[in-house]
Structures are given as C-alpha cells and as structure tokens.
Amino acid sequence: MRLTIETMTYGPDGLARTPEGKAVFVAGGLIGDTVEARICEDGPSFSRAVVEEVLEPSPDHVQPPCPFIGICGGCPWGGLSHEAQLQAKEENLRSALARIGKFSPKEVDDLMRPIRHAKDAWGYRNKIELAPVHENGKFRLGMHGRDASQIIKVDACPLFEKKHAKAVKAVAGALGFLGNSRDLQLERVAIRSSRRTGALEVALWTPTGAFPRAQVSRVLGDAVRATSVVRVMSKGEKRARRVSGVEALAGEGSWTEKIGDETMRLSAPSFFQVNTRAAEILIDLVMEALDPQPHELGIDLYCGAGTFTLPLARRCEFVSAVESYGPAVRDLRRNLDIANITNVDVIGGDAVREFPDEDADVLVVDPPRAGLAPEAIDLIASTSARDVAYVSCDPATLARDLRRFVEEGTFRPVWATPVDLFPQTFHCETVVRLTRA
CATH class of the missing domain: 2.40.50.140 (Nucleic acid-binding proteins)
Known part of the structure; x- marks a missing residue:
C-alpha cells in the first residue's frame, strides 16, 4: 500500500x-x-x-549520527529534524487537550505556550541501560531493539553523555567477558554519567543471593574509571520486582549531579530526569507558575529525591514533601542535609493516603505516567492553595486531569508549556500552571 x-x-x-x-x-x-x-x-x-x-x-x-535508527528502540524519531520533532510534540499536546481534555480550539490556543528545549539534541542523556541476552551459548549486553525481543549490540550511543562515551563499550565488554565464564544473573545494567561533576556510576541489577563481588569490582575497575559501582538487589515476581537492598562494590556508592543551584546525590534505584539541562527548564517553569514567597507554605507531591523540593524550600517558609518510593525518600533526606535545608517535612507514603495535614499556598505535583487519582484531585482542591504546578510526562493523562480540575471547579489551567526532555523520541514533558478559579 x-x-x-x-x-x-x-x-x-x-x-x-x-x-x-x-x-x-x-x-x-x-x-x-x-x-x-x-x-x-x-x-x-x-x-x-x-x-x-x-x-x-x-x-x-536528516542523516542521524547513529546507524541503528529504526533498529534500536532508543531514538525512533532520530531521522527527523529537531525542528520537525518540536512541532510534532506541540501538536501532540494540542491534540490531547482537544480530544481528551475537551478544550475548545480557542481554549487550546490560549493555554499553549511555545515548546522549550535545551541546546543538545544528541549527547544529552545522563543515563542509559543495557539488557542481558544469551545467544548461541554466548552472553552479551546490548540495547533493547524496536522489536522488544531483540537486544542490539552497540559500542556507543550518541544519546549518551559525551564525557563518558567510551563507557558503554567498556562496561559491556567487561561484563560480557565475565558473564561467559560464570552466571552473574544480571537483570539489567545502568550507567549514569555527569558532565558537571565527572561522576560515573555503574549499577548492576541482580536477584538477591550469592554474587562474585570482588571479581566484578576488579574487572569493571580495569575497564572503566567509575566513581561508583553498585549492586541493586531485587526480589519478587518479574512484573512486580522490588528493591531489597543496594551494596557498594567500589567507590562512593551513589551518583552525584549538579542541577540548578543544588548538588544532588542519588542512589541507583532513585529516579532522576535523564536530561539535566532540560530538567532545569522544568524547575524554572515550576517556580514561574508558583512564584513562591518567603512567608508561604508549599506542598510537593510525588517529590522523588527533591528536584523541585529543594528550590521550593529555598523560597518558602515551609514545605511538606510526599514520596512513596523508599530509596527516593532516603535520597531526599540526604539531599536536604547536603543543602543544609531544615524547613522540609519529608513524608514517606502514598500521596493520597499521606496527604499533608498542613495547608498550602502553593503546590507542585509530578505524578507517574498514570496521572492523578480522582482522590488526589479532590485533596488538592480541598487546600487553600492559590496556584498549582502540574508536571506531566504523558499528554493524555494530563489532558484528562485538567478536565477533571475544570469540572471540580476549584482550579483552572492558565498556561501549558511543553518541554523537550527527550529529543529523538516522541516523549515530552509538560508544565501547567493552574490557578484558583
């Protein structure tokens, strides 16, 4: 056809x-x-x-810098000019707001602001992951293909931070050598790199149990100059694996990154945006949406390791920060200590069940892809907050939730700014300012 x-x-x-x-x-x-x-x-x-x-x-x-476009699953839009990608992402958000959010063409025009992006369209990722595979009796590591059943052998990834570009081949080669002499039971391997701090971490995800710690540490130490090598142990059913512990095999045992005015330390299981420069645009937009004042109280729901908590706490009198993922809660406490910030109440637990008792003047939410539960919207509406900053990684659930806010009647969206955190892919973040209706 x-x-x-x-x-x-x-x-x-x-x-x-x-x-x-x-x-x-x-x-x-x-x-x-x-x-x-x-x-x-x-x-x-x-x-x-x-x-x-x-x-x-x-x-x-355009001619992309990677020969695996269309084969590897990492950059499905890699053959499209960045300008065309930005236009398509704006259009995807507009479409979701109209189709799912039921906003009129005029309302969409009034809401939409131009897409923002950082300078680098390649070499922006601070993290990549390698997957293990056994083929013809041989063990190797590679990247997931567009066909999910394929693992593609690559020596370098042009999306990955240039400072440690050779780390991909070095780590894959070292662990491939080891994996052909003994069963490492690797589930995945994550490599994190920072051009700002120089930190390089290799994280090995395995089940609990015996593991050749000294040998793995020695072989990886010979292959790559990592500041941290850790093993993340997990257990449970395949679809519901949970982290049972992290052990340092070499170096610092965590990864350090500078974002905005803050230095953050993160354990391997903790989420952090893969595009540091573009994540700073998110922070700027959240602060613009909230304009927090020194006498005000703030709430940060789904706060992670503190990307928005720290700058919010610098501007507010007090912040309640809620996060359900244990490793991120521990990292948040550590990052607050590093920053010498004492005006934050860290609450571990589900955002709905552990919704802060304190009221708020400003509120930021950065939920997972599924968006906000109806109960969360009701709880946010029950506060006296004047403004809400909603950070979303999915246009469909964002549009649905914005319609729910409008129907609830307490908050109305004022503007929506897409941010291209993931060039060469269809993914896009959005920051929306909602103000009290």
Missing part, C-alpha cells in the same frame, strides 16, 4: 490515511514520507503497517 505520513503520533509511528480515510499507524514512517507499506494488522477502525520502502523522503529527513 502506498501511503503518505501526515503526522507523528504520541508513539514511534507515523500516521497515514487510506483513500477511504481509514487511519494507518506506520512503523518506520516519518511525517512527510511517501512510503510503500505492508499491512500487518487490519482492524475495523484502524490498521497497522510497516515501511517496506521510502518512495519519497520527507523534506524534514
């Missing part, structure tokens, strides 16, 4: 339409491409296809 890709979806695929108007999601197609595509799934309302040949490439096609 000959198709022309009309737009990019919130996903790796392009969207085309048949002459009859039926939607076709095309794997490997970029906006503006005319392609010969093979239908692989034909449903009643839409079809899925894969590109067999690009007949007329899009004018927005």
Whole structure:
C-alpha cells in the first residue's frame, strides 16, 4: 500500500490515511514520507503497517549520527529534524487537550505556550541501560531493539553523555567477558554519567543471593574509571520486582549531579530526569507558575529525591514533601542535609493516603505516567492553595486531569508549556500552571 505520513503520533509511528480515510499507524514512517507499506494488522477502525520502502523522503529527513535508527528502540524519531520533532510534540499536546481534555480550539490556543528545549539534541542523556541476552551459548549486553525481543549490540550511543562515551563499550565488554565464564544473573545494567561533576556510576541489577563481588569490582575497575559501582538487589515476581537492598562494590556508592543551584546525590534505584539541562527548564517553569514567597507554605507531591523540593524550600517558609518510593525518600533526606535545608517535612507514603495535614499556598505535583487519582484531585482542591504546578510526562493523562480540575471547579489551567526532555523520541514533558478559579 502506498501511503503518505501526515503526522507523528504520541508513539514511534507515523500516521497515514487510506483513500477511504481509514487511519494507518506506520512503523518506520516519518511525517512527510511517501512510503510503500505492508499491512500487518487490519482492524475495523484502524490498521497497522510497516515501511517496506521510502518512495519519497520527507523534506524534514536528516542523516542521524547513529546507524541503528529504526533498529534500536532508543531514538525512533532520530531521522527527523529537531525542528520537525518540536512541532510534532506541540501538536501532540494540542491534540490531547482537544480530544481528551475537551478544550475548545480557542481554549487550546490560549493555554499553549511555545515548546522549550535545551541546546543538545544528541549527547544529552545522563543515563542509559543495557539488557542481558544469551545467544548461541554466548552472553552479551546490548540495547533493547524496536522489536522488544531483540537486544542490539552497540559500542556507543550518541544519546549518551559525551564525557563518558567510551563507557558503554567498556562496561559491556567487561561484563560480557565475565558473564561467559560464570552466571552473574544480571537483570539489567545502568550507567549514569555527569558532565558537571565527572561522576560515573555503574549499577548492576541482580536477584538477591550469592554474587562474585570482588571479581566484578576488579574487572569493571580495569575497564572503566567509575566513581561508583553498585549492586541493586531485587526480589519478587518479574512484573512486580522490588528493591531489597543496594551494596557498594567500589567507590562512593551513589551518583552525584549538579542541577540548578543544588548538588544532588542519588542512589541507583532513585529516579532522576535523564536530561539535566532540560530538567532545569522544568524547575524554572515550576517556580514561574508558583512564584513562591518567603512567608508561604508549599506542598510537593510525588517529590522523588527533591528536584523541585529543594528550590521550593529555598523560597518558602515551609514545605511538606510526599514520596512513596523508599530509596527516593532516603535520597531526599540526604539531599536536604547536603543543602543544609531544615524547613522540609519529608513524608514517606502514598500521596493520597499521606496527604499533608498542613495547608498550602502553593503546590507542585509530578505524578507517574498514570496521572492523578480522582482522590488526589479532590485533596488538592480541598487546600487553600492559590496556584498549582502540574508536571506531566504523558499528554493524555494530563489532558484528562485538567478536565477533571475544570469540572471540580476549584482550579483552572492558565498556561501549558511543553518541554523537550527527550529529543529523538516522541516523549515530552509538560508544565501547567493552574490557578484558583
């Protein structure tokens, strides 16, 4: 079937339409491409296809610095110019606000502000992960392919921080050598790098049990100059693994990064935005949305290790910070000590069950991809907060929650700013300012 890709979806695929108007999601197609595509799934309302040949490439096609575009799953939009990517991400947010949030075209126009981004479209990631695989009796590490069943062998990743570009090959080679002589039971390997602090951490995720600590530490020490090598032990069912402990095999036992005016120390299981420079844009937007004052009280829900808690506490009289993930709670306490910040109440637990008793003047929420539970929206509405900053990683759940706020009647969205934290992918963060209606 000959198709022309009309737009990019919130996903790796392009969207085309048949002459009859039926939607076709095309794997490997970029906006503006005319392609010969093979239908692989034909449903009643839409079809899925894969590109067999690009007949007329899009004018927005670029030559990417990686030979694995379309094979590796890390940068599905890597063949598209960054300008076209930014436009597509803005359009994805607009579409979600209209389709799911039920905002009118004028309301969407009034809400939307231009997308923000950092300078680097490549070499921005402070973290990558390698997956283990056994093939033909050999053990190796690689990156997940676009086909989830594939593990792609790579010597370098142009998305990864340039300061430690050689670490990918060195770590994969060292652990591949070890893994062919004994079973390391590796579940995944994470490498974190900072151009600002020079820190490089290698984290090995394994089940609990015996592990050749000294040998792994020695071999990795010969291969790469890491400031920290740790083992993260997990247990439980595959789909619900939980961290049971972290042990330092060499070095500091944690990773250090500078973000904004703060220095943060993070344990391997803790979440941290993979694009430090773009994460600073998020902080600036949150502070712009809230404009916190020295006499005011703040709440930070889903606060993690303190990306927003620390700058909020610098500006407020007092902050209540809620986080359910144990390693992040411990990191937050440590980061507050490092920063000598004493006006934060750290609350470990679910954001709904452990919602702070203190009232608030300003409130920031950075929930997981699933967005806010209805109960969380009700609790936020019950405060006397004048402004809320909502940080979202998913346009669909964001649009749904904004509609819920509007229907609840306490807060209304004022502006929404998309931020390109993940160039070469379809992912995008958004900061929304809500003010009391």
